[in-house]
Amino acid sequence: MLGTLDATIPTTRWDAVLMCCYCRRVRTSSGMWQTPDLEPEGRVSHGICRTCLATYHPEISPPGDS
Numbered sequence: 001m002l003g004t005l006d007a008t009i010p011t012t013r014w015d016a017v018l019m020c021c022y023c024r025r026v027r028t029s030s031g032m033w034q035t036p037d038l039e040p041e042g043r044v045s046h047g048i049c050r051t052c053l054a055t056y057h058p059e060i061s062p063p064g065d066s
Contacts, residue, residue, distance in 0.1 A: 016043035022052035 017040040018027040025033040026040055033049040054061040 016045040018047045019044050020049040020052055021046040022048060022056060025049055 019025070019040065020027075020033060023033075024035075026036045027033055027047070027049070033051070048057075050061070
């Protein structure tokens with residue numbers, strides 16, 4: 001279920017940029033996590049990317065994620 005939600009919601013309902021609270025990468029509109037060249041402008045909402053989820057919380061990471 002987590003993988004389904006993660007893949008379908010690129011931003012929050014308030015059009016905020018999603019930023020991983022561990023590695024500080026931002027989520028693009030295509031759903032990929034990338035390191036930004038500059039700090040994002042506007043609203044920022046923190047989440048966790050799949051890589052950091054697998055690293056820091058393997059007990060809740062979907063199978064096959066790394």
